[in-house]
Amino acid sequence: MADTRQRVSLPVVFAAYDGPAMGYVMKVSSNGRVSVPAEIRARWQTDRVLVVDLWDRIAMRPYPEDPVGSLVGKYAGRGPSTDEARRIERLESERIEGRRTASRRSR
Numbered sequence: 001m002a003d004t005r006q007r008v009s010l011p012v013v014f015a016a017y018d019g020p021a022m023g024y025v026m027k028v029s030s031n032g033r034v035s036v037p038a039e040i041r042a043r044w045q046t047d048r049v050l051v052v053d054l055w056d057r058i059a060m061r062p063y064p065e066d067p068v069g070s071l072v073g074k075y076a077g078r079g080p081s082t083d084e085a086r087r088i089e090r091l092e093s094e095r096i097e098g099r100r101t102a103s104r105r106s107r
Contacts, residue, residue, distance in 0.1 A: 036060070
């Protein structure tokens with residue numbers, strides 16, 4: 001059977017990626033199936049993918065065996081802890097309330 005895929009170099013722009021990427025023009029079967037090329041499946045080492053509808057295009061990503069476990073540590077060290085965020089919010093609320101009280105007194 002002849003390979004019916006066309007390999008095309010397409011410029012791809014994503015929020016987290018800006019640069020050229022290799023693309024494939026693939027046939028959509030009558031029942032809506034699209035094959036993921038073997039070299040991509042091998043690199044991703046997965047048998048499941050996440051397809052995200054972005055209205056004018058779709059994004060396809062490997063789907064981890066343990067989606068929740070794959071997030072462990074992903075955001076470590078990024079921003080304040082929950083307790084710290086609450087403390088900052090309380091201080092900001094107190095500061096705003098202090099301004100309101102001071103402006104009422106000066107009237």
